[in-house]
Amino acid sequence: MLKEVLLPFVAGLLFLTQMFFVGRLLAEAEAIFGAQIRLLDVGRMLLFVLPSMLAYGLPVGFLLGILVGLGRMGDDQELVALSATGSGPHSLLPMPLLLSVFGTAALMAITCWLAPLGLKQTGLVMRDIITRNLAGEIKPGVFYQDLSDLTIYAADIDPATGRLSGVLVEDAREADNPILVLAQRGKLVVEGRDAALTLHLEAGELHRSQPSTSAYALATFEKADVAVVVEREISRKNRFRRYLDTLTPREILKDYRWYQRRGQTRHDYLVEFHQRIAHPFVMIALALVGVGAAGGASGKRKTGKAVALLWTLFSVVGYFVIQKIFTTFGNRGAIPAWLAAWVPVFAVAAVGAGLLLYRRARGVRA
Numbered sequence: 285m286l287k288e289v290l291l292p293f294v295a296g297l298l299f300l301t302q303m304f305f306v307g308r309l310l311a312e313a314e315a316i317f318g319a320q321i322r323l324l325d326v327g328r329m330l331l332f333v334l335p336s337m338l339a340y341g342l343p344v345g346f347l348l349g350i351l352v353g354l355g356r357m358g359d360d361q362e363l364v365a366l367s368a369t370g371s372g373p374h375s376l377l378p379m380p381l382l383l384s385v386f387g388t389a390a391l392m393a394i395t396c397w398l399a400p401l402g403l404k405q406t407g408l409v410m411r412d413i414i415t416r417n418l419a420g421e422i423k424p425g426v427f428y429q430d431l432s433d434l435t436i437y438a439a440d441i442d443p444a445t446g447r448l449s450g451v452l453v454e455d456a457r458e459a460d461n462p463i464l465v466l467a468q469r470g471k472l473v474v475e476g477r478d479a480a481l482t483l484h485l486e487a488g489e490l491h492r493s494q495p496s497t498s499a500y501a502l503a504t505f506e507k508a509d510v511a512v513v514v515e516r517e518i519s520r521k522n523r524f525r526r527y528l529d530t531l532t533p534r535e536i537l538k539d540y541r542w543y544q545r546r547g548q549t550r551h552d553y554l555v556e557f558h559q560r561i562a563h564p565f566v567m568i569a570l571a572l573v574g575v576g577a578a579g580g581a582s583g584k585r586k587t588g589k590a591v592a593l594l595w596t597l598f599s600v601v602g603y604f605v606i607q608k609i610f611t612t613f614g615n616r617g618a619i620p621a622w623l624a625a626w627v628p629v630f631a632v633a634a635v636g637a638g639l640l641l642y643r644r645a646r647g648v649r650a
Contacts, residue, residue: 286379286383288353288354288356289349289350289353289354289379289380289383290353291349292348292349292352292353293345293346293348293349293353294345294349296348296349297338297341297342297345300337300340300341300344300345301334301338301341304337304340304341305330305333305334305337308329308333308337309326309329325409325412325413328405328409329406329409329410331402332402332403332405332406332409333402333406334402335398335401335402336394336399336402336403336529338391338399339391339394339395339399339563342387342391342394342567343387343391343566343567343570343600343603344596344600346383346384346387346567346570346571347570347573347595347599347600348593348596349574350380350570350571350574350575350578351574351577351578351593351595351596354574354575354578355578376575376578377571377572377575377640380571380574381568381571383571384567384568384570384571385567385568387564387567388564388565388567388568389564391563391564391567392561392564394564395560395563395564396533396561397532399529400529400530400531400532400535401532403529403530404530407530412474416474420446422436422438422441422448422472424438424439424440424441425437425438425439425440433455433456434453434455434456434457434512435452435454435456436451436452436453436483437451437452437453438450438451438452445471446471446472447470447471448469448470448471448472449468450468451465451466451467451468451469451470451485452464452465452466453465453483453485453510455510461492462492462493463492464490464491464492465485465488465489465490465491465508465510466488466491467485467486467487467488467489467508468486468487468488469485469487470483470484470486471483471484472484472512481511481512482509482510482511482512483509483512484507485505485507485508485509486506486507487505487506488504488505488508489502489503489504489505490503490504490505490508528552528553528556531556533557533560533561536553536556536557537553537557539553540553540554540557549617551614551615551617551621552614552615554614555614555615555621555624555625557621558621558622558624558625558626559607559611559624559625562622562628562629563625563629565629566603566628566629566632568633569629569632569633569636570599570632570636571636572632572633572635572636572637572639572640573595573599573632573636573639574595574636575636575640576635576636576637576638576639576640576642576643577595577639599632599635602631602632603628603629603631603632604628606627606628606631607628610623610624610625610627610628611624
């Protein structure tokens with residue numbers, strides 16, 4: 285039975301991982317697919333976002349593996365032979381339950397540690413990509429005005445080195461003290477772990493006026509740096525920015541208590557904390573559903589696989605819909621946070637237990 289379950293499980297997991305990753309790439313297409321994207325960036329994104337995809341892919345693939353594996357045994361009449369010995373549906377449970385225990389442990393490590401760590405790193409990679417793409421959007425002979433109240437103009441840009449010549453920078457971040465910078469040469473570079481964007485200028489002069497006093501200042505420089513703040517653009521384009529997703533359960537609880545000490549109750553933090561613990565146990569609940577539904581094989585392979593796919597779709601979609609509904613209630617404080625996290629798992633387990641009892645009572649072959 286182990287081989288029958290593992291093969292479709294691995295195949296389904298690989299397929300789902302590819303689908304989830306392609307979906308992520310398409311969702312981030314505006315931010316990712318720019319002139320400055322590198323193959324290494326895509327590889328880093330796949331590595332760091334993989335744990336968060338597995339948090340959803342493992343339960344789906346596991347249920348699909350059980351249904352396809354046991355369904356194939358039913359199509360080959362192996363389950364009929366097993367039922368002839370007087371064994372009920374419960375006799376099929378030990379192996380799927382054992383696999384679900386290992387799956388629960390793996391999923392616990394993913395939701396509590398690997399996924400938050402990966403999403404933190406993914407956010408940094410996305411920040412780096414977005415910043416480099418923003419820097420690459422500057423074109424020669426065109427005023428660029430999308431960088432946090434800065435206007436940048438370059439008469440020419442060397443395509444090989446990215447160096448600017450004939451540079452003009454208007455800094456209006458301080459409305460009362462606008463600055464105009466003229467430089468012979470310059471270059472936009474991305475620096476540091478936080479992907480800060482800096483404009484290095486050479487051989488130029490700085491003009492500064494104060495409209496309120498009619499004062500005017502002029503200074504020359506050999507070298508100067510202009511910090512370009514791009515937080516607004518990064519925040520708009522980067523969808524890997526949900527703060528709670530990047531926190532471990534311990535960090536979530538720490539932040540929740542911080543708010544509590546200031547008289548604020550953040551129900552969403554407490555719901556997220558309990559969900560990180562509850563979600564892995566859906567593997568055990570899905571093992572019950574898989575064994576309970578596997579008796580639907582009709583003796584035809586195509587029909588059996590179709591039934592397996594339908595049960596997988598019904599169970600997983602139902603789980604996430606219930607989770608979304610109760611999460612909303614929990615975030616509003618309408619129900620306890622632990623209840624909002626555990627109800628979806630209990631609901632799936634109840635469906636699986638009901639299927640097993642029904643098959644046993646009706647004498648459906650196992």
